[in-house]
Amino acid sequence: MTAVKLNSAVLDIDPQAVADHICQRLVDIVGRDLRRRGVVVALSGGVDSSVCAALSVRAFGAGRVFGLLLPEKDSSSASEDLGRLVAEQLGIEHIKQNIAPTLEAIGCYRWRDEAIAEVFPDYRGDWKSKLVIAGGIDGKFNYFKLVVQAPDGTRQEKRLDHKQYLQIVAATNYKQRIRKTIEYFHADRLHYAVVGTPNRLEYDQGFFVKNGDGSADVKPIAHLYKTQVYALARYLGLPEVICTAKPTTDTYSLPQGQDEFYFALPYQKMDVALWAHNHGIAAAELAGSLGVSAEQANYIYQDIEKKRGTTRYLHSKAVLIDKVNEISPFA
Amino acid sequence: MNDIKTQIKQYILENFLLGVDANKVADNTSFIGKGIIDSTGVLELVAFLERTYGIRIEDAEMVPENLDTLDNIEKYVRGKLT
DSSP, X not given: OOOOOOOTTTTOOOHHHHHHHHHHHHHIIIIIISOOSSEEEEOOSSHHHHHHHHXXXXXXXXXXXXEEEOOOTTSOHHHHHHHHHHHHHHTOEEEEOOOHHHHHHHTHHHHHHHHHHHHOTTOOTTSEEEEEXXXXXXXXXXXXXXXXXXXXXXXXXXXXXXXXXXXXXHHHXXXXXXXXXXXXXXXXXXXXXXXXXXOHHHHHHTOSOTTTTTOOSBOTTTTSOHHHHHHHHHHTTOOHHHHTOOOBOOOSSXXXXXXXXXXXXXXXXXXXXXXXXXXXXXXXXXHHHHTSOHHHHHHHHHHHHHHHHHHHHHHOOOOOSSOOTXXXXXX | OTHHHHHXXXXXXXXXXXXXXXXXXXXTOOTTTTXXXXXXXXXXXXXXXXXXXXXXXXXXXXSHHHHXXXXXXXHHHHHHHO
């Protein structure tokens, strides 16, 4: 048996074969199993949702794909423009619904701002903020820092204690959950299924909100590394600006890369690390590939496992006390 | 001074070990290794230690050598108090 080797080609895919396979499976899952007539895709302007929408159009035809643009107060206006650009290129019906008034009414911003003001008493509604992860890849515990920026540009940051951290996260999770509520409204109205757009990194490492963006009827790219999603984007002929976009969370008012918020490494390196871990590659070999020390590569592996541990709760459906044998999910 | 370890163990049992057999936590049990404390849990633990012992835990000190077992925490807290 040949040992698996880590090299620059391990994440290469045959995009046509991958796209064909996904489209065939999408038709089987949505049409045959779920018995729905098309799909709803919320377009964030990022590469994942754009690729999911393009694959859906290939699978079902543009007439059976409904796009949603769901901006709010803190999302960038560029995201909305990119989402619209993709919808127009794909020729799908789409609507925009600003969810800021809903979030306002439900208390999303108020609960968040109250928690922030406990950490920074000077904080006001016109300040910007974001969460930043630290610790994990240095062998420390993961913890979160809150960064705030006053209108004059002055920045401050502080480590969060668990109470404020949980409240800020809980409040911002409203954004993903309200979006999902709207996606399901349109899915019910049209008798469509809802497409979930996580890539493998997000799905494996828990970068999603339970019953928010984590909720869906089918997840076409959850088995693909982010690098592979970009390869599909280029193969599917999506706009260049989508194919080269840097992943952001678009959830906090200050610009925030996904690597700052959650993964602690840029996606290209995170992909390689996750692939290597999944294929039993020794930390020393990963270290050479990423240009980090063996010790740090080991911390990266440990961090992957730690996040997998906390992600189990996110993936878990409601757990029954005893099995109900008559009810079985789709394979 | 064994109070520190007893106090911390009590806190961990009450807060992190709902449904887990208390006997499974020895003085050298790794909290991360056993999945007892996750990233949210560690923030909670740090807040408890700061509050209870009047110490300030620096970011750089949030490492397993200081916080991953009862033995480590006791040693770390004692060090901070002297």
